[in-house]
Amino acid sequence: MMAQASASLQDLIREDFLTCKICYELYMVPKILPCLHSYCQRCLEPLLKDGALHCPECRLKTDTPGGASALKTNFFINSLLELFQLKHKRDLACTICSDAQRTQPATARCLDCKDFLCQTCAQGHCCSRLTLHHKVVKLEQFFAGEHDAELRLLQELCCQDHQQEALRFFCDTCGAPICRDCRMLDHFEHKVVSMASAVQRERPAVEQLIESLGGTIVGISEQEKTVWMAMDMLEAAGKNIKETITKYVEDLSAYLHAQKDAALGELSAFLTLEMERYQQVKEELQNQRDKAISTREFSQRILDVGKDYEILHLEGMIRNRIQELQAYTPQELKRQVPKLTISWDKPTGRSEAALFSLAFPRQQLEADVEADTFEAGNKRPVSLREGFDGDIDSSLDSEEDYCLSSDERVLSTPEASLSPCRRHGLQPVCVCTFEVEQYPSYSKPSISGIAVLPHKDGYLLLDQANEEIRQYNIKGVLQKSIPLLDRDTGFCGISVCGDTLACSSDTYLFFLTLDGKFLRKLWLRGSESSYALASYKDSYVAVSEGTLCSISLYSPSGHCVGRVKPPDYEDGKFLFVAVNAWEEFIVSDFVKKQVLILKKSGQILNVLKGPHSPLSKPFSVCVDALGNIFVVDQFQVIKFSRDGRRGEEILSSQRQRKRPRVITVDLDGRLVLVREDCHVQIFWP
Incomplete structure (x- = not known):
C-alpha cells in the first residue's frame, strides 16, 4: 500500500503538474476556483473584471468581490510544492553543525526533525535518547522519492494566526480547521474534534456521493443506447x-x-x-x-x-x-x-x-x-x-x-429569401456524397479535421475516434488509411503545408510526411484540449491558440516564424482558423460568438457578429481563392464576402445528426463539408 502511494505521489510531484497554466512557472500562492482549476494568485489578478473572473480553461464565471486573495488557497498543491522544492535542492549543508565559518555537506535527512544531517550528526542523531526513534534516511534515497509517502504523512499545515502550531483539530461550530492555541482561545466553548475524527466522519458520505455517480453514468449510457x-x-x-x-x-x-x-x-x-x-x-x-x-x-x-x-x-x-x-x-x-x-x-x-x-x-x-x-x-x-x-x-x-436550403431543391428560385440574410444568385450544387465507413472492430468514426491534398484531387480526413487519417478522392473512393503514430493522445487538427502534413494532438504539433512518417514534434503554447490548424501556401502552419486569443505560425521545419495577436483582445476563445491569399487570418471566437478578420500584424479588419450578421455560434471556417469566407454556424453554412460586409446562407440543416461540422475548399473551388453523421458532401459553389 505504501509503495502504491509512493508511486502515485511521484506522478504528482512533477514540474508539469505543479506549473501554473498561465505563467508556466511553479505555482506562487496557488488559488483554486470552483471548477477545480488552480492558478497563481498574481496570475488571476489581471483577469478580474467587475468583481468576477472567467476560468482561462473552462470559462466558468466566478464572483470574486474580495479579489483573487479571497479565493481558497490550494493547500494540496502547496504541500506537493514543498516536497518538490525540497527534493530539488542540491549541495545541501548540515543544518546542525554548519555555520558561517564551516560548512559540512549533508548526507542524510531526519524525517521527524526535518533536518539535513552530515555523517557525524546522523550517527549522533541515532544514538541520542531524544531522537533515538526518529527515522534518518540517506540523502540519495530521499531524493529518489523512496520516502515520499512517509514524508507526506509527516507534513503538517500550520495555522495562519499561530504559525508555529499545526492544524490538528476541526471546529464543527465554525466549520474550519484550527490549531491547539485556537482551540484554547477563540474556540474554547465550541464543539471541537480531532482532524482525523472529522475526516473519518465525513469520508463515508463523500464516498457514497462518488459511488452514486455510477448509477448516473449507467442511466446515461442506457439513454445513449436508446438514442x-x-x-x-x-x-x-x-x-x-x-x-x-x-x-x-x-x-x-x-x-x-x-x-x-x-x-x-x-x-x-x-x-x-x-x-x-x-x-x-x-x-x-x-x-x-x-x-x-x-x-x-x-x-x-x-x-x-x-x-x-x-x-x-x-x-x-x-x-x-x-x-x-x-x-x-x-x-x-x-x-x-x-x-x-x-x-x-x-x-x-x-x-x-x-x-x-x-x-x-x-x-x-x-x-x-x-x-x-x-x-x-x-x-x-x-x-x-x-x-x-x-x-x-x-x-x-x-x-x-438534413437538406440543402429549401430553395436549392428547385433551381429557379432567385427571388426566394431565407432569414436573416437575402439570397443572391445560384446556390451550391451537390456533386458527390459519401460516407466515412465504420470497419469491423473499429469505433464509430468521428471526423475532427479535413485537409486538401496538393497536386492531387483528394482529401485527408482525420478520424479522431480511430486515430487514423483516411485519404479519399473527389468521387468519395477510399484510397488508403494512415495510422497515427502516437496513439496515447487524441489528434484533433490537420493541415497540409506543401509536402508536409501537420497534426495537432493535446498540446503538441506533429509534422509528418504525406505518407504518415514522423518528422518532428513541437510543444504548443497554452493548455487547450484541441488546436485547429490552417496552412498558408507552403510557408507555414497557423495554429489557433484558444483562450490565449492568438495564432502562432510554424514553418514545416519546426520553427516559430510569427504570432498574430490582436491588441487588447481578451475573454475570448479562438477556435477554427483560415488564411486567405492576401495573408489575412479569419478566426472564429466560440466564446464571443463572432468571426474576426485579422492582418498578420494583429490589426482587426472586421468583426462579424450580431445583430446585423446572420452569425449566432460560428464554428468551422474556410476561404476560397477569391477571398470569400465560409462559416459553419450551428445548422447552416454562411458565405461572406472577403471584407465580411455581405453574407448569405447557402446551405442549411434542420437535423442534429446531419448538421454541418467542418468545412474546407479544395484547389478547384469545390466546397467540401463533413456532417455530424460522418457523411461528406462536395458542392460546386
Whole structure:
C-alpha cells in the first residue's frame, strides 16, 4: 500500500503538474476556483473584471468581490510544492553543525526533525535518547522519492494566526480547521474534534456521493443506447427516402431526355424540309437574275456597235425577251417559323412550390396524409416511416431531416429569401456524397479535421475516434488509411503545408510526411484540449491558440516564424482558423460568438457578429481563392464576402445528426463539408 502511494505521489510531484497554466512557472500562492482549476494568485489578478473572473480553461464565471486573495488557497498543491522544492535542492549543508565559518555537506535527512544531517550528526542523531526513534534516511534515497509517502504523512499545515502550531483539530461550530492555541482561545466553548475524527466522519458520505455517480453514468449510457437505436432507425428511414427521391429524379431525367430527343428530331426534320424549299426558290431567283443581266448586256451591245439594219432586225426579239423576263412572277414564299410551347413552363409555380414535400411524424399525425406513388408532375409527401418496420420513437418527433436550403431543391428560385440574410444568385450544387465507413472492430468514426491534398484531387480526413487519417478522392473512393503514430493522445487538427502534413494532438504539433512518417514534434503554447490548424501556401502552419486569443505560425521545419495577436483582445476563445491569399487570418471566437478578420500584424479588419450578421455560434471556417469566407454556424453554412460586409446562407440543416461540422475548399473551388453523421458532401459553389 505504501509503495502504491509512493508511486502515485511521484506522478504528482512533477514540474508539469505543479506549473501554473498561465505563467508556466511553479505555482506562487496557488488559488483554486470552483471548477477545480488552480492558478497563481498574481496570475488571476489581471483577469478580474467587475468583481468576477472567467476560468482561462473552462470559462466558468466566478464572483470574486474580495479579489483573487479571497479565493481558497490550494493547500494540496502547496504541500506537493514543498516536497518538490525540497527534493530539488542540491549541495545541501548540515543544518546542525554548519555555520558561517564551516560548512559540512549533508548526507542524510531526519524525517521527524526535518533536518539535513552530515555523517557525524546522523550517527549522533541515532544514538541520542531524544531522537533515538526518529527515522534518518540517506540523502540519495530521499531524493529518489523512496520516502515520499512517509514524508507526506509527516507534513503538517500550520495555522495562519499561530504559525508555529499545526492544524490538528476541526471546529464543527465554525466549520474550519484550527490549531491547539485556537482551540484554547477563540474556540474554547465550541464543539471541537480531532482532524482525523472529522475526516473519518465525513469520508463515508463523500464516498457514497462518488459511488452514486455510477448509477448516473449507467442511466446515461442506457439513454445513449436508446438514442443511438433511434438514430439508426431514423437514418434507415432517411436512406429509404433518399433512394426513392433519387430513383424518381433519375426516371424523370430519363423521361425529359427522351422528350428532348423527340422534340429535337421533329424540329430537325421540319428545318430540313423548309430549307430545301427555300433553296429551290433561291436557285430559281438567281437563274432569273442571270437571264435578265445577260439580256441587258447583249441588248446594250447591239445599241452601242450595231448597224441600223441590225438594230431594226433584232428589235422585235429583244422586245419579246425583255417582256418575257418582266412578266416573271416568283413563287409565293410562305414563311413558316416553328414556335415552342413548354407544358411545365410556369416560373411562378417552380419558385413557390417544392418538387418534394417531406411529411414529418408530427405533421403526419396532424394531417394524416396518405403516401402516393411517384408520378411525373405529382407532388408526393414522403414519410419518414415509409419502407421501415416498426414505430419511430416519439422522442424523435422534433428532429428534422438534413437538406440543402429549401430553395436549392428547385433551381429557379432567385427571388426566394431565407432569414436573416437575402439570397443572391445560384446556390451550391451537390456533386458527390459519401460516407466515412465504420470497419469491423473499429469505433464509430468521428471526423475532427479535413485537409486538401496538393497536386492531387483528394482529401485527408482525420478520424479522431480511430486515430487514423483516411485519404479519399473527389468521387468519395477510399484510397488508403494512415495510422497515427502516437496513439496515447487524441489528434484533433490537420493541415497540409506543401509536402508536409501537420497534426495537432493535446498540446503538441506533429509534422509528418504525406505518407504518415514522423518528422518532428513541437510543444504548443497554452493548455487547450484541441488546436485547429490552417496552412498558408507552403510557408507555414497557423495554429489557433484558444483562450490565449492568438495564432502562432510554424514553418514545416519546426520553427516559430510569427504570432498574430490582436491588441487588447481578451475573454475570448479562438477556435477554427483560415488564411486567405492576401495573408489575412479569419478566426472564429466560440466564446464571443463572432468571426474576426485579422492582418498578420494583429490589426482587426472586421468583426462579424450580431445583430446585423446572420452569425449566432460560428464554428468551422474556410476561404476560397477569391477571398470569400465560409462559416459553419450551428445548422447552416454562411458565405461572406472577403471584407465580411455581405453574407448569405447557402446551405442549411434542420437535423442534429446531419448538421454541418467542418468545412474546407479544395484547389478547384469545390466546397467540401463533413456532417455530424460522418457523411461528406462536395458542392460546386
